[in-house]
Amino acid sequence: MNVEWFTGLFDEHAPGLWRFLARQVDAVQAEDLVAETFLTAWTAREQYRAERGSGRAWLYGIAVNLLRRHHRVQAQQSRMSLRLVGRSRFDEGAGERERVEERLDARTRVAGLASAIAALADGDREVLLLNSLAGFDTREIAAALGVPEGTVRSRLHRVRRDLREADLEGTS
Incomplete structure (x- = not known):
């Protein structure tokens, strides 16, 4: 090179x-x-x-x-x-009660999804991030991580399903 x-x-x-x-x-x-x-x-x-x-x-x-x-x-x-x-500190912010409640609801939902993403196995999280943030297709992800493309597809499917379920559970 x-x-x-x-x-x-x-x-x-x-x-x-x-x-x-x-x-x-x-x-x-x-x-x-x-x-x-x-x-x-x-x-x-x-x-x-x-x-x-x-x-x-x-x-x-x-x-x-x-x-x-x-x-x-x-x-x-x-x-x-x-x-x-x-x-740890808790910063309530200021404003009307409804705004505070909405912000807390949004924070709770985002925190739940962030927690669900953080709880993913490293390989699953990396597949998700390379796909959603870097825009890699399954072939590129497979090359980047050194795993078979079929593994990438199954991880991506499983991660998306699990995150949808985690989001639905957090909103009910």
Whole structure:
């Protein structure tokens, strides 16, 4: 792999990779993860095999692994902070009673879905995020994660079904 090819890979995929990551972490963290993705890719450039999938799939596979690690570290830091503080804060906000109730209902629903997504197995969550946030099709997801396309299809079907059920249970 030569420098020109790698530069082209960066120019073509860095913006989309940043958008994918920025939907899951804040903008600064997304920038750091994009940089780390390309640093990892550069370091491992001799291991890249075009026959296994596109450069895009390879990069997103690296990014998903880095994002997984990032979330684990964030969860550990949150648990430590809660232990140090001893309790979490609750910010009610201000406004009319109905607005507060609507916001709480929306927060509860979003928290329920976020919790359901967080509870997914890593592979299931990665399939969902690559499909819904990065716009990957099942073939690209399979290449990025190094799993058979049929596995991707079945995971995607199961995840969507489970999230629909979790959302319906949260609204009843």
